[in-house]
Amino acid sequence: MRIVLDTNVLLVAISRKTVFHAIWERFLEGRIELCVTSDILSEYAEMLEQKFNEHVAFNIMKTFEDSPDIIFITKYYFWNLITIDPDDNKFVDCAVAAGADFIITNDKHFKVLKDIPFPKVEVLNDDEFLKILNPTRF
Numbered sequence: 001m002r003i004v005l006d007t008n009v010l011l012v013a014i015s016r017k018t019v020f021h022a023i024w025e026r027f028l029e030g031r032i033e034l035c036v037t038s039d040i041l042s043e044y045a046e047m048l049e050q051k052f053n054e055h056v057a058f059n060i061m062k063t064f065e066d067s068p069d070i071i072f073i074t075k076y077y078f079w080n081l082i083t084i085d086p087d088d089n090k091f092v093d094c095a096v097a098a099g100a101d102f103i104i105t106n107d108k109h110f111k112v113l114k115d116i117p118f119p120k121v122e123v124l125n126d127d128e129f130l131k132i133l134n135p136t137r138f
Contacts, residue, residue, distance in 0.1 A: 002033045004095040006105030035071045035098035039090040
């Protein structure tokens with residue numbers, strides 16, 4: 001399964017103290033392919049350093065660098081589908097270019113994508129995605 005993970009979900013998935021850590025575990029197990037661009041990785045690094053610390057940020061970024069389940073995407077087209085917060089478009093553009101199954105986010109700005117027929121981008125929040133990952137548990 002190919003996904004694009006919004007930074008807000010990554011930050012809660014990293015912590016072992018949340019139920020959403022299952023998302024991070026599935027990635028480490030190789031059950032999820034995570035699609036990223038250089039913009040997304042830059043945001044991840046910045047926010048991980050702010051939320052945790054430099055050492056944790058380095059280790060997570062190194063995990064991404066070494067993982068066979070990271071799909072590096074080069075965007076050739078910018079869809080500009082989210083006008084409320086244009087910075088969110090980096091995740092949409094990545095998902096479209098990667099042919100990702102889902103964008104996983106808790107950001108309400110992504111709701112506009114449900115009404116856009118093309119390109120079709122499926123958006124799930126972290127709870128919905130957990131139900132797909134482990135339907136018998138939830």
